[in-house]
Amino acid sequence: MKSGIVRKTTSYIMAVPMNDLDVDSPELVYDRIKANEEFDLKEISFDDKNQCPMLTITYENTDYVVDVNIEPLNIRPDFILCYPLSEESVKRLKQAKLAITTSVTFDDPVKSYHFQIKLIHCILPDKAAVIDLNTERIFSPEWISFAANLPVSPGPAYLFSVNVVPQQNSVWIHTHGLNRCGFVELEILDVPLSKVNLCASVLSIIASKAISENNLSNEEEPFEIAKIHDGQPFQIAWKPYKKALEDYTSDIPGADATRTPEHNYMNAAVYYYNNDTSSLVKITQVEDIDLDKAFIKITDDETNRMCTLAQGTIPSLKKACALENASALVKIKLETAEDAAVNNEHIWADVDKITDDSVYCSLIQNSLYAQDISENDKIKTDLRNITDWVVKINDNRVTPDSAFLIQ
Secondary structure (H helix, E strand, O other): OOOOEOOOOOEEEEEEEOOHHHHOOHHHHHHHHHHOOOOEEEEEEEEOOOOEEEEEEEEOOEEEEEEEEEEEOOOOOOOEEOOOOOHHHHHHHHHOOEEEEEEEOOOOHHHHHHHHHHHHHHHOOOEEEEEEOOOOEEEOHHHHHHHHOOOOOOOHHHHOEEEEEEEOOEEEEEEEOOHHHOEOEEEEEEEEHHHHHHHHHHHHHHHHHHHHHOOOOOOOOOEEEEEEOOOEEEEEEEEEHHHHHHHOOOOOOOOHHHOOHHHHOOEEEEEEEEOOOOEEEOHHHOOOOOOOOOEOOOOHHHHHHHHHHHHHOHHHHHHHHOOOOEEEEEEEEEEOOOOOOOOEEEEEEEEEEEOOOEEEEEEOOOOOOOOOOOOOOEEEEEHHHEEEEEEEEOOEEEOHHHHHHOO
16 A cells, blocks of 8 residues: 555445334435435436445536435444434434435545535434444534535534544554545554644544545655644654554554454554654654644635635624633634735634624734734734634534534
8 A cells, every 4th residue: 555545435324213204215215305406316226236225416516326225223332422412312312223324435525525414414304313434423413404504514524533542551543434535544553641632633634634635645755734833844654554563562552453354444554754864753752742833734625615614603603702611712814925925824813802893812823924923912803804713612612513502
């Protein structure tokens, strides 16, 4: 395995009905799709291999071939619950015997994921929960409804998960869901407990960038994921996991004895790339990495997606900022000098006050391109310059992708 870009595997998203009669007949599914103005149901055939209906559906000028399978419900207890479920949903999830699963091969990963979320919401409006089998996560029906009706897709972070497997004093951290996006799954082996948050963040940044940029480096080639320490590049590289295991003892988390078969398919171990020596170093051995204030380059498409979602959820941000137990960060767009490498720079800031049309905030980053803008500077800017936001309410983190949580 030399390339970080691989053949896409199938994406499986399952919905659990509140009422089994809703999955009693394929005709119910067809009728709901036909009634949805966003979809054009072009063809209905039968998949002899998987013994289920196979639908060709056009969505936003792209044809998707989707298997729709009614099957027994079987969810492992280690699947992660992403958003709270109502008591009714929890009860139904425990009692349900059947579920309906959509299977599709992604075109553009972000847009295809949104299509699959919209489709599962369309064919089963009344559901107890939705399970993303690739990422092993369970979503509430409220989030699915919210996400299906967004004007743009949820962010790349929803297309993969980062998982931690403990073993004594260290852990194995790895992703699920990247293979369906056309990339190797990523992992970091033998991570001490003190480095778990850092290594999980590294994998999240790499995965999000790979999806939004549709690119990942080849084996042992450097791939910049951020700029830290006054603009110094933070680069990573990867090896196939089998090759990486040669750098470790056989008893570590992530060694062959702890892996299940699905983790042995197109998996890559991530290292820090030392540009001075052109060598790969274990990330856990690199000191003074601070990603909290890192600058991460984002594509124009991803910037536009984030901005559209942030602007559409400003009312939720205002509502959250009025709560006593909430604190907020906003990413604001700043114009750069004419000779700068980019036209606009996006910097995170603490919210001090928000009004009908403005936000007063304190920068938590230095500017890379403007000498007169520094960390801790207090500025006032129009709400139209907010391109992303994060609110912390007690121990909960809310973003535009989950604004439905702000009641």
